[in-house]
Amino acid sequence: MHPNRKKLQDEMAKWQDDFEKRLTDCIGKRKLRSKNVISIDDLSKEEMDLIFDCTKLFKEFIVKPDRKMGLLKGTSQVNFFFEDSTRTRSSFELAGKHLGIDTINISKGGSSMDKKGETLNDTARTLDKMHADVIILRHSKAGTPQMIADQIKAAVISGGDGWHEHPTQALLDLYTILDKKGKISGNKVVIVGDIKHSRVAGSLIRALNKYDIEPRIAGPPTLIPFGLEKVFKCKVFYSLEEAIKGVDVIYALRIQLERAAGAEIPTVREYSKTYCINPARLAMAKPDAIVMHPGPINREVDLRTEVMDGPQSAVEDQVENGFACRLALLYLLLGGDRR
Amino acid sequence: MHPNRKKLQDEMAKWQDDFEKRLTDCIGKRKLRSKNVISIDDLSKEEMDLIFDCTKLFKEFIVKPDRKMGLLKGTSQVNFFFEDSTRTRSSFELAGKHLGIDTINISKGGSSMDKKGETLNDTARTLDKMHADVIILRHSKAGTPQMIADQIKAAVISGGDGWHEHPTQALLDLYTILDKKGKISGNKVVIVGDIKHSRVAGSLIRALNKYDIEPRIAGPPTLIPFGLEKVFKCKVFYSLEEAIKGVDVIYALRIQLERAAGAEIPTVREYSKTYCINPARLAMAKPDAIVMHPGPINREVDLRTEVMDGPQSAVEDQVENGFACRLALLYLLLGGDRR
C-alpha cells in the first residue's frame, strides 16, 4: 500500500470510529418521530435542533480527504426526480454514497410513468417491493410526496413539491443562520421576492415561525399571496427599503424569469430595479447581516454579483451546509437505533 | 462503532457467510450453459429450476436490514436501455449494486447512437473493450440482444426486445406461480389481453410450455396472432368467461392505451367491458386462483382496483420475486464457479 494511503486510511479509520461515537453521544435518546420528512411540520423544534446538532458534526466529515463511511452500508436510496434538479439531487446522491448507501436515480424521462400511464402510486409501491429504504422525491404537484409516503414502508424525503414545500432547503437555511449568527431565535429576517410560487419560502416561513421569528416579507403585491399574514406569523412589506432596515438576514428568492412580461411582474428590469439586493440596499441592513439565496441565482436580478460574491454572502455556505444536513438527515432516518 | 451497527454487522457477516455456503450447496454441480439469457429458449427446464432454487434463497436476502454482499465485487454491469423502463432497470441496477457490482447506465437519450449514427454493434463492442461483465439490454427491435450477444464476450441479459421476448419477466412469473401454488406444472393458466404486441406473453407461453402447461389465451381476435396454436401449445378463447373457468392463475397483460380507437380495439371502454379482470370474472376461476400482471397496470382497464389490491393479487409478489430472481441470475451468470 502507498505509504500516504496507509497513513490516511489509518487516520481515517480512527477518526471515523471516534466520529461515530460522538455522533451517537450527540444524538443520545433523541430521534425523529416520523419516518418521513415531507413538510417542516413533520418536525418539532426539538427535532430540528437534533438535525442541526448532527449537521454540525457532519460538517467535519465533508472536508476530510476520505469521505466514505459505512454507516448506512447495505441500505438503498432512490432519487426520484420528476423535475430537473442539479444541486438537490447531487447533494442527496453524494451524501448517500458517502454513507455507503446503494443509490439509484429515476427521472421523469427514463421512467415508464409518462409513456405507459402508470400511476405514481404504483411506481412507488414497486420500489417498496424492492425494499428501498429511502426515496427522495421531487414532484411538480403539491402533496404528492405525502400521498406516496402514506402508502409505503420506505422513508420519504421531499426534494420539493410544486409551490408547496422544500423542507431540506429550510433546514439548511436555518442551519446556515445558526452557524453564521450563533443562534436562530432572535434574528430579524427579511424574505424578498416571489413568495407566491416559492416552495422554499413555504418551508422557510414555517421553520422560522417555530423559532419565534416573524419574518418580514418583501416583494411586489402580485407575488405575495393574499392573506399571507393570516396563515403565518410574518409581516408583509411592498417596499424593500422599509423591510430590509436593520435585519440580520436577507433571504432573496429566485425570480422565475419566465414570469416576467406576464401578468405578475412587468419586466425583469423593473423587478430588479425595485427588489434586487444591491450594495446600497444591503447597507440598510445590520452591518453584519448575511445574504442568502436558495440558488440557482439570477445574477443582477435577484442579487447583484458584488453582493453574491461579497463578504456578507452566505450562498456557498448554504450549499455546503445542505450537503452536511442531508448526510445528517439520512443518518437520523436510517441509522443508529433505526438499524 | 454504534452498538446496533456492530451487532448488525456481526450478525450479517455470519448470515452472509452461511448464505453463500447454502447457495453453493444449492447450486452444486449445476450451471447455466449459455453466457446469455435472451430467450426463454436459452434455458432448459432444469436450468429454470436452478434459477428458481437460487431465487428462493435470495428472497431471504432481500428482506435483510443489510443488503450488501461482495459476491460479485470487482465485476461491472451496463444497463443499456433503449426504451424507457422503471421497474426492470431499477430491479437490475439495485440487484447489481447489492452484489457489489459496479453498475453504469446508458440510455438512448444520453448515448451517441442517436445523434452520431453509431451502430449498436459498435457501441456494444466498445463496452466489451471496457471489459464489462454483463450488459442488460432493452431494445425496441426484436432480435437485437441476440445479435449483440453473438459479437461480444460480456454476458447479455435481455431486458425486453420489441414484441419478442422478456425472459426475466417470464422467470419471475413462473417463480411466483411456484411460490404461491407450491408447484408449476399442473396449474391451469389463462393469459388475457394483447398477446400480439406482448413480449411478456412471448416469453411466458414458451416458459409455461416447458412445464407442460398449455395456457388458455383470451382476448379479442385482433390482438391474438393468427395461428398461435400452431406455434405454441395453447388454446385460444375469444370469450374470457369461458377461458377463465376453473383456472389457478389469471395473467392479465397490459393493454397499450394508444392502440385504442385504432384498427385493433374499438375503445378502451369496450375492451375493459369484455376483458378487464373484475370481481365477477375472478369468481369464475378457482377459489384460490391468483391474479398476475407484469405492470405497469392500467387500473380499471386491465384489472379492477379491487382485484389488484385484493387478497388474490400476486402483483406485488411479482415485483419482489423479480428482484430476487435478478439477483439469482446475475450470480449464476457471473459468480461461483464462473469467477
Next chain:
Amino acid sequence: MHPNRKKLQDEMAKWQDDFEKRLTDCIGKRKLRSKNVISIDDLSKEEMDLIFDCTKLFKEFIVKPDRKMGLLKGTSQVNFFFEDSTRTRSSFELAGKHLGIDTINISKGGSSMDKKGETLNDTARTLDKMHADVIILRHSKAGTPQMIADQIKAAVISGGDGWHEHPTQALLDLYTILDKKGKISGNKVVIVGDIKHSRVAGSLIRALNKYDIEPRIAGPPTLIPFGLEKVFKCKVFYSLEEAIKGVDVIYALRIQLERAAGAEIPTVREYSKTYCINPARLAMAKPDAIVMHPGPINREVDLRTEVMDGPQSAVEDQVENGFACRLALLYLLLGGDRR
C-alpha cells in the same frame, strides 16, 4: 465463502498490493503539475510519458477478474456532460468506480442550467462546495472547461469542448501508437478528414508535435482550417493517396454526416469516394501501418468495414487503452502523494 471466491480474493489482494507498489515505484518523484487536464498543452512531454507509463500498468488491471481497488476510496467524481456521449462518459465512470471513487452523473437534460438559467460557473461552484474531487466536463463551447477550472478547487478533466480539444482522446491515441509501434517519435502519421470541426484533431496534432511528429493532414480544402500549417507543425495534402504513402499510422476522423449537402462537402458519397480508408488506400501505407479512429465510426464513409475489422485496425485497442489511460489519469490527479 465460495472456494473460488476465496481463492480469487486472496490472489487479487496480493496482486493489488504488488500493483500499488509497482505503480508507486513507476511514478517515483514524478507528478502532474496542473490540477487539471483541459488542453494537451497542460502537459509536458515528460508528463505525458508519466501518464503512458501508468497506463501500461493499468492495462494489466483491466483484464483482471476482480477490478475493484480502493486506491481512491473516499473521493468523489462528477461526470458533467453537456453533450451526449457513450464511450467517454462510460469509460470515465467505470474507471472511477473501479478505483473506489463515488461517482455521480449530471447531464444537460437533468440539470437546472437549461430551464432555470443558472450559469455554468455557479453550478460548478456548487459542486465544489460539495467537495467533489474531480469533475469530468464535456461542453459544446470551446474554453468552458478552462473557465470552470479556474474558479474551483476540484480537478477538471475535459471530456471535449466544442471544436477545441479532447485531451484524453489524444492521450489514448498516442499510447496506442506507443503500444503498437514500440515508440511514438519517429512514426509517420496521416490524419484524414474533417480537421476543421474536430476537437480530436486539435488535441492530437498538439500532442504529436510534442513528440516531434509533423503529421500529414489530408482532407477536402473546405474541412481544413486555412493557415493550419502556420499554427502547428504539419503538412496539408488535398490528395489522400499522396498523403498516405509510406505512413506508419493512418488516423481517420469522423465525418459529421449532417455536414454533407451543406457548403462544406458535396455529398457523403463524394467524400467517401475520395477520403474513405479502403483496402487499396491502406495498401499504400507501410505494410505494418495501423488504422485508428476516435469513434463513433461511420462505416463505409470514414473507414471501410474490411479495414475497420481487419488485422491492421487498432480501433478497439484505442477503446481499451482509453479505459486504462483514464484510470491512470484519475490516479495521477487524485492518488498517491496527492492524498
